[in-house]
Structure formats: C-alpha cells, structure tokens
Amino acid sequence: MKDNLDKKEKSLFNDLTLGMLLFKMRTFIALIVLILFFSITVPNFFSVRNMFIMTRHASQYALLAIGMTFVIISGGIDLSVGSIVGLSAMIAGGLIKEGLVLSMFGVTIYFNIFIVILITLALGITMGAFNGFLVSRFNVPPFIATLGTLYIARGFALLRSGGETFSNLTGEERLGNTGFPFIGSGRILGIPNQIWILIVIALIAVYITKKTPLGWHVYAVGGNEKAAKISGIKVKNIKMFVYMFSGLMCAIVGLVVASELVAAHPATGESWELNAIAATVLGGTSLSGGVGTIGGTIVGAFVIGVLSDGLVMMGVSEFWQMVITGLVIVTAVIFDQLQKKAEKKAAIQSNQ
Amino acid sequence: MTNQLKTKKNSDVCLSTKGIRKVYPGTIALDDVDFNIYRGKVNALVGENGAGKSTLMKIIAGVVEPNQGTIYLNDQKIEMLNTRDAKRKGIGIIHQELNLFKELTVAQNLFMTEEKVKYGVHLDQKEHYKKAREVLNKLKQDIDPNTKVRNLRAGQQQIVEIAKTMLQENLHVLIMDEPTSSLSNSEVEILFDIIEDLKSQGISIVYISHRLEEIMRICDYVTILRDGEKITEAKTDDISISWIVSKMLGRDILNIEMGHEIQDKNILKAESITLPKLSGGYLVDHVSFSLKRGEILGIYGLLGAGRTELLETLMGLHPEVDNEIYLDNKEVRIKSVAQQIENGLALIPENRQTEGLVPILSVRKNMTLSNLKRYTRGIHLMSDQIEKTISAMIKDLSIKVADIDLNMESLSGGNQQKVVIGKGILTKPKVLLLDEPTRGIDVGAKEDVFKIMDELADRGIGIIYVASELKQIMAVSDRVLVMSKGKITGEFNKEEMTEDKLVKASSIGHSVKNS
Numbered sequence: 052m053k054d055n056l057d058k059k060e061k062s063l064f065n066d067l068t069l070g071m072l073l074f075k076m077r078t079f080i081a082l083i084v085l086i087l088f089f090s091i092t093v094p095n096f097f098s099v100r101n102m103f104i105m106t107r108h109a110s111q112y113a114l115l116a117i118g119m120t121f122v123i124i125s126g127g128i129d130l131s132v133g134s135i136v137g138l139s140a141m142i143a144g145g146l147i148k149e150g151l152v153l154s155m156f157g158v159t160i161y162f163n164i165f166i167v168i169l170i171t172l173a174l175g176i177t178m179g180a181f182n183g184f185l186v187s188r189f190n191v192p193p194f195i196a197t198l199g200t201l202y203i204a205r206g207f208a209l210l211r212s213g214g215e216t217f218s219n220l221t222g223e224e225r226l227g228n229t230g231f232p233f234i235g236s237g238r239i240l241g242i243p244n245q246i247w248i249l250i251v252i253a254l255i256a257v258y259i260t261k262k263t264p265l266g267w268h269v270y271a272v273g274g275n276e277k278a279a280k281i282s283g284i285k286v287k288n289i290k291m292f293v294y295m296f297s298g299l300m301c302a303i304v305g306l307v308v309a310s311e312l313v314a315a316h317p318a319t320g321e322s323w324e325l326n327a328i329a330a331t332v333l334g335g336t337s338l339s340g341g342v343g344t345i346g347g348t349i350v351g352a353f354v355i356g357v358l359s360d361g362l363v364m365m366g367v368s369e370f371w372q373m374v375i376t377g378l379v380i381v382t383a384v385i386f387d388q389l390q391k392k393a394e395k396k397a398a399i400q401s402n403q
Numbered sequence: 404m405t406n407q408l409k410t411k412k413n414s415d416v417c418l419s420t421k422g423i424r425k426v427y428p429g430t431i432a433l434d435d436v437d438f439n440i441y442r443g444k445v446n447a448l449v450g451e452n453g454a455g456k457s458t459l460m461k462i463i464a465g466v467v468e469p470n471q472g473t474i475y476l477n478d479q480k481i482e483m484l485n486t487r488d489a490k491r492k493g494i495g496i497i498h499q500e501l502n503l504f505k506e507l508t509v510a511q512n513l514f515m516t517e518e519k520v521k522y523g524v525h526l527d528q529k530e531h532y533k534k535a536r537e538v539l540n541k542l543k544q545d546i547d548p549n550t551k552v553r554n555l556r557a558g559q560q561q562i563v564e565i566a567k568t569m570l571q572e573n574l575h576v577l578i579m580d581e582p583t584s585s586l587s588n589s590e591v592e593i594l595f596d597i598i599e600d601l602k603s604q605g606i607s608i609v610y611i612s613h614r615l616e617e618i619m620r621i622c623d624y625v626t627i628l629r630d631g632e633k634i635t636e637a638k639t640d641d642i643s644i645s646w647i648v649s650k651m652l653g654r655d656i657l658n659i660e661m662g663h664e665i666q667d668k669n670i671l672k673a674e675s676i677t678l679p680k681l682s683g684g685y686l687v688d689h690v691s692f693s694l695k696r697g698e699i700l701g702i703y704g705l706l707g708a709g710r711t712e713l714l715e716t717l718m719g720l721h722p723e724v725d726n727e728i729y730l731d732n733k734e735v736r737i738k739s740v741a742q743q744i745e746n747g748l749a750l751i752p753e754n755r756q757t758e759g760l761v762p763i764l765s766v767r768k769n770m771t772l773s774n775l776k777r778y779t780r781g782i783h784l785m786s787d788q789i790e791k792t793i794s795a796m797i798k799d800l801s802i803k804v805a806d807i808d809l810n811m812e813s814l815s816g817g818n819q820q821k822v823v824i825g826k827g828i829l830t831k832p833k834v835l836l837l838d839e840p841t842r843g844i845d846v847g848a849k850e851d852v853f854k855i856m857d858e859l860a861d862r863g864i865g866i867i868y869v870a871s872e873l874k875q876i877m878a879v880s881d882r883v884l885v886m887s888k889g890k891i892t893g894e895f896n897k898e899e900m901t902e903d904k905l906v907k908a909s910s911i912g913h914s915v916k917n918s
Contacts (some may be wrong), residue, residue: 262526264518267511271504278502281466283487283516341506395681 074393076331077386078347082354090362093356096364103243103341109356110249111304112297113349115323116330117256118300120348121293123331124260126273126340127186127193129297132327134204134318135178139305142210144217144315149226160272160307161226172302179298180202183291197294201324208317218314235311247309252303256345269293274341329376333383355380416478417607418463418494418576419443423472425458432458434631439624440576445598445608447618447639448630453842456611457499459628460578463609464496465489476575476665493575495568497582499611501560503552510535510548511565538566543593557585557680564850565597572813578602578609583617584707613705614910615644629653648902652874659853663685663860666696670865671834672729678709678716678889679724686712688889694834694865699856701880702869704909709889710869712755714836717745717867718750724753730833744773747833751823751840753869757787759823760811767793767807769822772832795823800855817848824855834865839877853879873902888912 075082092098115132122129148162162170170254185196220230229361237244260266271279272289280286309315332350336343358379362372418440425433433455438444448456461467463474465483467576474481476492483489489496503512510531519527519534535548544562545742552560561582585593598608598621610622613627618625619639627634627650634650671694678687687709694700702710716726719740736745751886752758760769770793771778778789793807800821811819820840837856842898858878860866870876876883877900885893885908893908 056769227888263524263530264516264520264526265524267507267515267518267526270507271510271515274506275502278504279515281498281502283485283490341504 056283057312062109074386076186078179078335078354078383079350082350082357085354085357085361087356089364093361093364096254097312101364103246105357105360106249106353108360109353111307112323112326112330112356113249113352114304115327116334116348116352117252117345118297119324119327119331120192120334120336120343121256121260121269122297123328123336123338124340124343125269125290125293126276127290127293128197128338129182129294130194130197130324130327131182131200131204133320133325134201134208134244135301136305136316136323137176137208138178138204138211139171139302140315140319141211141217142174142315143167143210143231143306144309146170147220147222147231147270148217150197150226156346164228164230166220167228168306169227170390171306172299175298175300175302176295177298178301179295180291182298182355183294186294186296187287187290191325205317205321208346212317214317214391216314216316217309218304220309220313225382231310231314233310235307235309245311248307249304252300253345253349260345261326265292270341272340304325306345325353326355329380333380335387336386351391360368411846416443417476419475419713420459421464421473421475423459423462423469423474425462425469425836425860431631436472436628436631436633437555437558438626438633439636440607440609441624442600442607442625443605445602445610445621447649448609448611448623448628449618450582450616451651453630454628454651455631456628457580460496460580460609460611461727463576464494464578466496472782483587490571490618493571493573494577495571495574495577497543497561497564497568497580499580499584501564503560503563505553506551508549508551509539509555509563511548512552512563513538513570517570517783534570535566538569541569542566542597549836558587558590561585562590565594567854569597574606576607576609577644579583580611581613581706582610583612583614585703590610591617613685615906616910618647619644622800624708627651644906648873648906652872652902659850659875661699661853661857661879663697663699663857665860665881666699667865668696669693669729670731670758670863671695672732673717674727674729675722676713676716676726676728677724678712678721685709686880687716690886690891692884692890692891692894694867696863696865697860699860699866699874699879699881700866701883702867702874702886703871703873703876703905704886706871708886708909710886711838712871712889713886714838717743718748718836744830747831749773749827749830749832749834750836751827753818753838753842755823760819762811765808765810765816766802766822768805769811770807770826770829772826774826777829792829793825796829800825801851802906815844815848817844817851820844820848821855822853824852828859832864834867835859836869838869840868840872840873844848849875878904886908 083372085213095101115136119129145197146167150159151370159195182197183201185199186193203358220231222231234244239247260269268279268284268289271303272286273282276355305319308319330340330352331343331348332351333354334344334347334349336348356377358370358376362375416439420436420438422637423433423436423438424431434456435457438448438459446810450456458467462469463483465486467556474483481492501654504515509526511567512641513535514531519530521527531547539546539548539762542562546555546562550752552563555563555688559648565582568574582594588592601608610618620640622635625639625642625647626636627647632654639762664782669894673688673693676687677685677689680686702713704710716724716737717728719737719742722739723738728737730746737743761772767789771789775784778785790807797804797807802821804818804819804824811822814822824840842850844852856866856868868876868880881897883895883900883905885889885895886906887909890912892911893904895904
C-alpha cells in the first residue's frame with residue numbers, strides 16, 4: 052500500500068519536475084527575456100555602463116522591496132515606505148545644510164556625515180517602530196496603520212523645509228561635514244556603492260530569513276498566527292521587528308537618493324511603496340503571508356527596474372510605461388493563481 | 404461493574420486540577436472540575452462534543468486561563484502562565500486541530516521556538532536534521548525532515564505534531580487531543596506502540612478520543628465529562644463501552660414527539676457522491692442514498708467522518724468535482740450554490756456564526772438574504788411584502804425578538820438558529836439540509852427546532868439532519884445513516900437503531916486490534 056503510494060508520487064514527480072521548475076522560475080526567465088529583448092532593440096543597452104546605471108536604479112526598489120518582503124511574509128503590509136524615504140532624505144539633507152539649530156543656546160550644531168547617517172537610520176527605524184507599535188499593541192490593521200504613517204511622514208518631510216528642496220548637499224570643509232555624495236555616487240573597487248549596499252543588505256536579509264530563529268518566526272507568524280502563538284513565539288515582537296527593518300531600509304534608500312542627487316526634495320519616494328509591493332509580489336511572495344524569498348524579491352525588483360529603464364531608452368512614452376508595468380504585475384499574479392490551481396489539481400489526481 | 408475511585412495516595416497522581424471553572428460569554432464551559440492524571444498511566448477523558456474536554460486540556464497546557472480553580476503538579480500548587488511556561492514544567496500537548504506551519508519544513512516545524520543555535524544567532528540546521536531524523540525513525544516514519552509539511556498526508560502531519568512533543572525535554576505529562584482522528588490503521592498501531600513506550604518511561608498521558616474501542620484498549624483510567632461537569636472517574640478494567648456511553652449521554656431530558664407522515668415518493672436520490680481530499684483519499688467516498696418526501700434522515704458520525712462535506716457537496720459548495728443527484732426523479736448536475744437553491748435545496752450550516760449569519764445585520768436582512776429576488780420588482784425591494792413574510796415566519800418558528808430591525812447579535816443562540824432556519828425555509832426548499840442545528844442552544848430551543856423539523860416534514864419537505872448527539876438523532880430521525888471515513892457504514896430504521904449499533908458503525912474503518 053505504502054509502496055504503491057511512493058511509486059505514484061515518484062512518477063508524478065518525474066512528469067512535472069521540468070515543467071514545474073521552469074514555471075516556478077518564470078520571473079527569472081522573464082527578466083532574462085527582458086534583458087535580451089532590450090539588448091536587441093535598444094542600442095547601447097547591453098553595456099557595462101548602462102548595466103551599472105540600471106542596477107543602481109533597481110537597487111533602490113530592491114532595498115525597499117526587501118523590507119517589504121519581511122513585512123508581507125509576516126502577514127502585514129507597509130504603505131509608508133515611500134514617505135519614510137522622503138522624510139529620511141529631508142532629515143539628512145537638513146542636517147547637512149542647516150545643521151541642528153538649538154535656539155535656546157543660540158548655537159547650531161553641524162554633525163559629521165557619519166553621525167548624520169546614524170541619526171537618519173535611527174529615524175527610519177523609529178518610524179517603523181511606530182508602525183509596528185500600532186499593529187502589534189493596538190491591533191490596528193497594517194493597511195490602515197501604515198496608511199496613517201504615510202501621511203504623517205510625508206507631512207513632516209514637507210514641514211522640514213516648508214516644501215523647499217535642500218540642494219547642493221556637498222557639505223563645507225570648515226563645518227567638517229563633507230563627503231555625503233560618496234554614498235550614492237562613489238565607487239569601491241570600481242563598483243558603484245549603491246550596488247555594494249544592495250549586496251550587503253541582501254546577504255544579511257537572506258541570512259536572517261534562512262539561518263536564524265528570527266527568520267523562521269517571521270514565516271511562522273505569517274503562515275499561521277494562532278499556531279505561532281501556541282508554539283510560544285512572541286508574535287508582537289516579530290511584528291515590531293519586520294516594520295522596524297522596513298523602516299531601516301527606507302532610511303538607507305532616503306540617504307542613497309539624496310546623496311546621488313546631492314539634493315533632498317520633500318516629494319522624494321512618492322508612490323515608491325507601490326513599486327516595492329509590486330517587486331515583492333513579482334518575486335513570488337504571497338500577500339496572505341508565510342511564503343516568499345529575498346532572492347525572488349530582488350529578481351522582481353530588477354524586472355521592474357529593467358522594464359522601466361529599457362522602455363525609457365526605447366523612447367516609449369511615460370504613460371505607456373505605466374500601462375505596461377501594470378499589465379506585467381497583473382499577469383504575474385494570474386500566473387501565481389494558475390500555479391496554485393495546477394498544484395491543487397495535480398494533488399487531487401495523484402490521490403485518485 | 405462500576406467502581407468509583409476514592410482519591411488515592413497522592414503520589415499516584417502526577418497532575419490534578421481542583422475546582423476548575425471556565426466561563427465563556429453565554430456558556431459555562433467547565434464547572435468545578437476535579438481531574439486526576441495518574442503517574443505513568445494513560446488517562447482517558449471522554450465526553451460528547453462540547454462537554455469541555457478540549458477546554459480543560461487547554462487550561463492544563465497554559466493556552467487558556469481558568470476563571471477559578473487550581474492545578475497541582477506533584478502535589479504542588481502551580482500557576483500556568485502561558486504555553487512556554489507549561490512546556491518548561493514538562494507538559495506537552497497535541498492539539499485537536501493541527502498547529503503546523505504548512506509552508507515550512509518538517510524540521511523547522513519540529514524545532515520552532517526550540518531552535519538549536521550556534522554563536523547566539525546561527526541556526527544549526529545539521530543538528531536539526533539529525534535530531535529530526537532520529538525522532539522520526541523512532542516513530543517508524545520515513546519522512547525527510549526537509550519536506551514541506553504541506554506535502555505530507557494528513558496522517559503524517561499528525562505524526563509531526565507527535566514528534567514535536569517528543570523532542571520536548573523533561574516531559575512529564577503528554578496530552579493527546581483526538582490524536583487518531585486523521586491516522587490510518589497502521590499509523591494508529593504505531594501511535595499505540597509509542598504510547599506504551601512513553602508509559603514505560605514514566606510519562607503520564609491524557610488521551611482524548613471519541614473512539615471508545617481505542618480507549619478500552621490502551622487506557623488505564625477513564626474520566627467522563629458531560630456539559631462541563633465531571634460525572635465520574637473509573638478504572639478501565641472495571642467498566643465496559645456501554646457503561647461509558649450511558650454515563651456520557653446521561654438521562655434524556657428532551658421531550659420530543661414526532662408526528663409527521665412519510666410519503667412514499669423519493670424526493671432526492673444521490674448516487675456515488677464523491678469529494679476527493681487534497682492530501683489523499685476521499686472526504687466523501689462514493690456515497691449513495693435516497694430520501695423520501697416528509698422523511699427525516701439522520702446522519703451520524705464522528706468528527707471528520709465527512710458528514711458536513713457531504714452536505715456541502717450536495718449544496719454545490721464544491722463544484723470542482725462532478726456530482727449528480729436526482730431531484731423528484733429528474734437528473735441534476737451540481738454546478739453552483741445559487742443553482743442548488745433554485746433547484747430546491749437549502750442548507751443550514753454547522754457554524755451559524757460564521758457561515759449562517761451576518762451578525763451585524765438585522766434580523767430582517769438576514770432572513771431575506773438568500774431570497775431577495777422574490778421580493779423585488781425590477782430593482783425595487785417591496786418592503787411591505789418582506790415585512791409580512793418575516794412576521795409570519797417569526798410567529799411560525801416562535802422566534803423571540805422584539806423588533807425585526809434588531810441586530811442578530813442581540814439574539815440568543817437558539818433564536819439566532821431559528822432565524823437561520825427561517826432563512827432556509829423562505830427559499831421554499833424541497834430538501835432541507837441541517838448540519839448540527841442544535842449545537843450550543845438550550846434545551847427549550849432544541850425542542851422548538853425539533854418541532855419545526857417535524858412540521859416541515861409533515862408539509863412534505865425531505866430533511867437531512869446531521870448530528871453528533873446520539874439520543875437526539877435517534878429520537879428525531881425516521882432513519883439513520885452512519886458515516887465513517889467518508890463512507891456510509893451503517894443504515895438503521897427506527898426499529899433497528901440502538902446506541903451501541905450506531906457507535907459501533909461510526910468507528911468502522913478505524914477498527915482496532917482485539918476488538
């Protein structure tokens with residue numbers, strides 16, 4: 052009886068393996084097809100220089116999407132990322148340009164760039180903690196909690212400068228705060244810093260998801276919250292963590308963007324949360340929680356990045372770009388559902 | 404035969420509860436319960452659905468907090484703060500519902516929150532794999548620890564739950580809540596071997612099951628709960644199955660007199676109804692039966708026997724599987740719920756709170772939910788007509804409600820159930836499917852529900868009535884089908900049915916050695 056079952060399983064396995072595998076890697080295949088397509092149709096697309104530029108763009112989406120992946124795997128969603136990017140950029144820009152004004156002492160403190168970075172990162176984490184606090188302690192649905200933070204953070208970003216841009220963020224020698232542009236435009240060993248940042252963060256994120264108890268607990272909370280609670284997982288702490296991690300990613304992206312442009316504009320990052328969610332979903336993360344990988348998300352972010360850069364280089368109008376991106380996202384989710392249906396059917400058939 | 408036990412020398416008792424009381428809104432789940440778990444023995448806890456078994460176990464395992472009462476472990480009063488705390492004190496539990504993470508691997512599930520870690524953060528996957536292999540080998544299971552739980556059969560998933568508790572260090576007490584409900588016969592044998600093994604290690608086991616043969620075979624002590632109260636405690640050697648059944652059911656306090664007449668005309672004929680299970684086998688396994696006009700057909704079975712799934716399939720909730728029925732001798736392919744309502748079927752679902760009602764809407768809106776079409780001209784709702792119909796229905800079913808615009812939430816359980824039944828009747832069904840219609844409602848309301856069933860049958864409606872309470876199903880039904888593991892394992896006419904026969908038929912397919 053048991054042997055029979057094994058045999059059935061095995062034959063099913065053989066038939067479906069290759070097809071299923073290709074089907075499962077569809078986003079990665081789509082990325083390669085996209086790159087090939089643009090390489091043929093667009094001159095200069097397939098050059099080292101352009102690859103670096105595209106990777107830099109994609110890496111910004113990818114960082115936000117990595118944070119988003121943690122949140123979505125845990126069963127939540129974070130709509131505030133774009134706004135926190137903007138706020139982080141404005142805080143960093145303000146600290147460099149105007150310093151910290153302590154009016155009661157009549158002094159203005161200009162921080163070293165390193166301190167500016169630390170303050171900005173701490174701010175991102177704090178905003179994330181606020182989200183996590185609302186979700187885990189007050190049971191505010193993540194959609195609403197982070198929607199609130201979206202407005203709050205954007206409001207503060209605008210308030211910081213009264214809607215103005217902080218430009219020319221090179222710092223001044225006499226104030227000891229030069230070097231900001233290095234983050235976004237510098238290179239180490241000939242490779243842009245932005246790519247280094249993505250590599251380091253991605254490795255850390257993969258490590259957390261695969262090799263630490265914390266990572267397991269994130270999957271467990273999103274997969275079956277009740278079981279997680281009964282198993283003794285501190286569900287609230289896990290939720291705090293994912294939103295704080297997402298906030299940290301936003302702060303990093305805020306710094307990178309401001310540094311690259313050598314300017315901070317309060318509208319920075321507007322609607323980027325949607326790109327991050329799209330990249331995450333394209334990468335195979337389930338919006339119902341419990342399923343998803345960092346690798347998939349990064350591939351998803353590159354699909355979106357390459358698609359938009361490639362279309363720009365092809366000279367497709369910005370309006371058509373939006374239509375095409377939307378179609379790609381919807382198609383990806385349809386494929387996801389088809390996969391689920393196929394798996395369900397295969398499971399039923401193998402049992403009859 | 405019966406032999407009440409005096410509380411013996413305390414050293415025999417590993418864990419005990421004194422005067423446990425737990426109140427949920429509207430019901431007393433447990434009332435003053437003293438429960439003893441004897442050291443190194445298998446202690447059975449028996450009772451009908453809703454008797455409070457699972458609640459008591461959840462209290463002992465730190466999942467639920469009691470309102471009153473104390474727990475003693477080795478004669479010392481203990482406080483059970485949460486599940487972690489209970490684990491630390493050596494109490495393990497296998498819950499009735501599986502608490503697994505389906506998208507994670509077996510090894511991940513086994514070590515969740517008990518991860519082995521190197522350098523503070525790094526998971527020691529090799530150690531996990533090795534330990535998982537060991538414990539699965541001990542359970543004679545050839546499961547790769549790296550498979551996702553989703554890909555395991557239900558029985559294998561259950562084994563993973565068992566393996567989880569076996570990894571627990573310094574285990575004193577192991578609670579098993581219906582551990583065999585999804586196991587195959589060979590897996591049950593393995594489980595029993597494991598239980599013997601644990602016993603010999605001095606671990607005290609609490610075993611909850613509806614399968615009384617199993618209990619007679621492996622348990623040393625039996626404690627019986629009824630309606631949240633402890634009825635008695637006995638040594639298994641001194642008692643028999645029919646003794647347990649009689650204690651479990653208690654006296655019949657229902658006063659039911661059925662007076663409907665069965666017409667000699669088939670209204671429904673089902674042939675070979677099937678519903679495959681995702682993890683293998685069938686939930687409903689080629690079930691055939693017929694139903695006459697004005698007949699009340701009871702369907703009895705244990706949890707998971709496939710009764711609810713059978714009704715759902717008939718109702719068109721699983722259109723992905725091809726099934727055919729004959730209504731009034733006309734062939735009908737089951738395509739959708741809407742079409743089945745049109746064809747004259749109505750389902751009163753098992754779980755009225757989540758499936759039968761929209762609790763935040765009014766009585767009026769709930770009752771007309773599935774038949775608004777009847778009261779519509781174009782897009783206009785004819786309120787007068789609705790009002791008239793509902794008022795008539797409220798009187799018919801003697802629903803106690805001050806105003807039909809009150810929220811459903813403000814009604815008692817029994818009255819809510821009557822509204823759900825009213826909603827079903829308003830669609831003018833030929834066949835009414837009732838799934839546990841009397842669960843969680845008081846005796847008076849139960850009698851009302853039965854009276855309604857009687858009247859509907861008298862009007863020529865065919866009624867299929869699923870229930871777990873033996874006395875009720877025998878009192879109400881003209882004929883009873885017994886289901887087990889998705890199959891019909893017994894059919895009894897009014898004259899033939901006895902409690903013992905029904906119980907026996909309900910465990911066919913789970914048959915245990917020596918029984």
